[in-house]
Amino acid sequence: MAHILIADDDEMIAEMASEILINAGHACGWVTDGKKALELLRWRRPDLLLLDQDMPQLSGASVLRAMRTSPKLYDLPVIMFTATTGAKDEEQARYQGAQDYIRKPFDEKFLVWRVNQVLKARAERPKHMELHELMERNAGRFDETIREDNRAV
Template sequence: MARIIIAEDDEIVGEVVRDALIADGHGVGLLTNGKDALNVVKKRMPDLVILDCNMPDLNGLLVLREMRNSPALCDIPVLMLTGRRGASDVDIAYYEGANDYMKKPFDPDELVFRVQELLEKHRSDKLAPRR
């Protein structure tokens, strides 16, 4: 079981993501804006964060940037789940430090699969000896 924070301002999308991840055995928190999500991430240190790009108060890319600039948060895997579909949007997200990028609409089973991959990679990276 992993602790996952979702920042998604679309209630239906957020519930679909939350329900799929809970069904897979994860503990999930759902927030509707980037500012609240960043505050919770700072306090609860989740195993993974899922961010929408377009949110009130603080968009997903700014949350991601804040996380990557914080020594305490910089290693948390981040999946961008967004309606932004352009190649430049994907490039910007990866440049800012996203570990993965999914476009809406999405398949909940694929989302769960990609979350599992990110969590496994993060665990194996933490176990790998540092040089």
């Protein structure tokens, strides 16, 4: 079960997406603007953020930029969740750091599938990071062992 936050100014869409994701086994909540989303993210970090691109007070793009420059939120997975349909908008969202892009209106099964794909990719990432960190730690030990062997010769 993942904790998912939805930030969307359309309460009906946010509530519907929330219900779909809850029925799929996730914990889910929603806020109606970007400013509230950032406030909540500073208080509690979810596993995933569904972020509407066009919201009052603070746009989804602004929220995403703030997150990517935050030491606490820079790596939080984000799916842009928007009615904007242009390929350029999708490209811009990915450039700004979104992992995926879902257009509204959306299909229930498609939403659950895409959310699960992003969560799965995120779950696999720490394994690679742990391996990388282990290799870095052991590289120092390896260098030390080589120096000791060279002294013995």
